[in-house]
Amino acid sequence: VQRVLVADVYGSDPAGGNALAVAKGLDWLVGKGVKVVSVSLVGPPNPLLARAVKAAQDKGAVIVAAVGNDGPAAPPSYPASYPGVIAVTAVDGRNRALIEAGRALHLDYAAPGADIAATNAAGRRVKVRGTSFATPLVASRVALKWGANLGPKLDAEAIDLGARGPDGTYGRGLLCTICRPAR
Template identity: 95%
Template structure:
């Protein structure tokens, strides 16, 4: 597989330093802090050939981590760093601040790829995956089966191998 030169941003928990992300910055108290999910997403991107992964930790050790302001700040930082593809590993309800931040990033040329969540096949639409122009994704296991907790909403664009952690994704704050 040829290397992918386009930098990719990850909005999630932090990645373990052993993965050597190109840059990592925190947007919550106690961040950046390595997390299983953030490390898994970073590792999958590197395994796929992405040479430069920039990680924005919006969780850290903050109980209010993953809120809309942290995500908006992370998007702005990543796009400011020239990232054109951003993977967002969190879900929540529609939020005006988050909607504006996603639209602004898209207006600056970024493609946003967001998870539909881990609330199961009957879950309502989640955000930012349900905003216009966002690529909504879910995960399959090693045998190409949808994970039991994976969302399967009507707005789903793509399914691919993903971290098999059974921990629920944190919701973006309102």
């Protein structure tokens, strides 16, 4: 049985989503035994966030993070650019990189992030787009492939897109074609 826990880093605080809130959220999740953490927010490098990510990793957690939606000319995003974090970009229904997809210092995988629908808080199906929606799909594959040799297991599933081999547009390939949400 898999559990899904959510750390609300925004809440009602006008400064919600700041590095301290994210660090506290990571600490709480890892304290609850979460092994795979999906992070669908981005920002500039931050020493507090860097320490929180490293502490979570040191306790065995894998962090999967979106590269953001500020376009390829944007500076690298964090936490996706921290060492050991699985950085995720998004593709559309034709497996083309999203034009708004950001960059990280490294890119690991792509996943569906457009031409998909999700259920909103009111229970209605809505169209969604962005790297934030691709990230939990990759996190789901990480959770299913959990254990030794995680990278090679994911790489074996990844479909190489773009230039042969790892690249800055699709990383090591497309994951989660089997979990593409229905339109």
